[in-house]
């Protein structure tokens with residue numbers, strides 16, 4: 007006799023921790039998206055008010071003794087103490103997961119102090135961890151920026167991969183007249199895209215055949231990570247699509263030529279040619295460090311409404327000397343790297359429809375014009391959840 011095996015029985019358990027005001031906002035937005043059932047969203051904060059309005063099923067108030075439920079007051083030390091005070095409960099949730107994603111804003115107290123501590127605990131428990139964090143707008147002042155920089159550096163010591171999205175980059179990419187709340191919303195949407203893309207990539211491992219071990223192999227290169235998605239429309243050059251996927255306008259500039267690994271998810275119709283598939287692998291190898299470990303998954307979606315969709319996660323990138331300098335290293339120039347030494351691990355899988363497809367179809371974040379801001383069209387009702395905690399507090403304190 008055979009027992010029927012549930013299709014999700016072997017899907018890895020993914021925990022997404024949203025830490026501090028920004029982290030909780032992000033996973034609140036994430037909780038509105040279609041996520042795999044093995045993805046658990048965990049809101050973590052010292053601020054009881056923020057947790058009360060969180061829509062996540064798991065809400066952990068940390069550091070009740072240290073912060074009295076009032077936030078860490080922009081003190082990373084307090085944020086770290088709060089996480090230490092609540093280590094047992096945090097550990098319980100870390101232990102239950104196979105892989106951990108953590109997100110939050112660097113520059114305040116809770117996120118900056120607690121995220122590196124949680125990452126350290128995850129490392130002790132041997133759990134792979136990917137962090138997606140923001141750095142403050144310049145108008146928030148030098149102090150927050152310095153706190154953020156120190157926080158990112160600390161985090162990098164304990165994380166497998168750190169994706170840094172500077173809030174300042176938003177201003178460059180978005181309409182200058184955008185309201186602050188919409189800027190945060192848009193930034194959170196990018197965080198949401200990144201997290202949804204990452205979790206979906208692993209959850210759909212049976213379909214696109216990038217399994218957890220592959221993923222871990224790629225993210226185990228410590229350092230910064232970069233992620234991008236792009237679609238190739240009819241008549242467009244594949245090369246352009248690949249370049250678009252490698253530049254996310256809201257992400258900190260990173261030097262991809264240092265990337266030691268990449269996971270590429272290709273979604274195409276049955277008409278995809280071997281030469282196109284090869285071109286993707288070849289271009290990636292030209293753009294990344296020599297010998298980079300590249301895993302390419304392929305999913306066939308017959309009803310795809312474009313030529314091809316790409317999601318690229320590059321890892322193992324060393325930090326820029328100056329985090330504030332965002333105007334260096336665009337990757338238009340393709341170097342003449344010998345690709346024969348590089349390791350490519352192609353995977354072919356055919357399937358009807360996958361969530362990754364839905365995700366990519368809806369997003370196309372490489373083309374901001376394709377994604378008008380919901381707030382600009384009046385589609386997005388401003389909610390208290392989208393107001394950053396520190397702004398919310400200021401509003402409360404204002405007469």
Ligand SMILES: Nc1nc2c(ncn2[C@@H]2O[C@H](COP(=O)(O)OP(=O)(O)OP(=O)(O)O)[C@@H](O)[C@H]2O)c(=O)[nH]1
Nearest residue numbers: 026027028078079080111114115116117142193394
């Ligand atoms: N993109 C984005 N950034 C945010 C948001 N909220 C806050 N931030 C950024 O994150 C930084 C830290 O803010 P919070 O997350 O509110 O701070 P915290 O970690 O809760 O720390 P404390 O309030 O001191 O306890 C800020 O300086 C902002 O740059 C948000 O919703 N979206």
